[in-house]
Amino acid sequence: MATATPWSPSSFTPAHRDYAKVKLTTWAITWGVILLASLVPAVLAATGAGIALWLVLAPILLVLLLALLALRIIRRQVAALGYLEREEDFIVRSGVMWRKQVVIPYGRMQYVEVNSGPLERRYGLCQLTLNTAGTGATAHVYGLPEREGQELRERLVAAGEEQML
Structure with missing residues (x-):
């Protein structure tokens, strides 16, 4: 048997709207560093190392995909606080x-x-x-x-x- 909570979501005091800017800045710094690390195979390939094209592109595409997924959820995370x-x-x-x-x-x-x-x-x-x-x-x-x-x-x-x- 489910019981109703004695409070509603609208009765909570939300996080300040500027906290989303803090989260976005943190996201940009974190994923920027990870993206730089994912460029290592590309740099190695550019210096003449025999690295397959898919090994150069896969890390970059994976990092970009994960970063965009993380970005998509930031506003909802802040709104949930x-x-x-x-x-x-x-x-x-x-x-x-x-x-x-x-x-x-x-x-x-x-x-x-x-x-x-x-x-x-x-x-x-x-x-x-x-x-x-x-x-x-x-x-x-x-x-x-x-x-x-x-x-x-x-x-x-x-x-x-x-x-x-």
């Missing part, structure tokens, strides 16, 4: 193909940290990481504006301290 603050717990969702929702009771939060890499800082974004006591569950909230991330961290810490009393 979100969080929901409830009275007793905090819910984090993510994933397109493998969907994941982590429900963390405020009383189980051990610590909450705010991180940001160079690309995230460039767009004024951060990532919030929640770690829990006991089972060691960790939840990540991606694509938060820096100020919102700090405020959310303070609210979560306050809610966690309130639940522990």
Whole structure:
């Protein structure tokens, strides 16, 4: 028997739209490096090594195909990110193909940290990481504006301290 969830997808706070730019930049850097590596057989063939044409073209075509597939899913991945603050717990969702929702009771939060890499800082974004006591569950909230991330961290810490009393 299936039960309906007490929250709707529209009730989640989504990742900031600039987080898609961070993901696209990361995609471009990663796949650019992989594409350069796939050009090694072409360079060897150009220097006179006896390499079959299919061994030169296959890695390049494979990398381009995989890169385009990864590119196609980025916007959906960002749209799938979100969080929901409830009275007793905090819910984090993510994933397109493998969907994941982590429900963390405020009383189980051990610590909450705010991180940001160079690309995230460039767009004024951060990532919030929640770690829990006991089972060691960790939840990540991606694509938060820096100020919102700090405020959310303070609210979560306050809610966690309130639940522990």
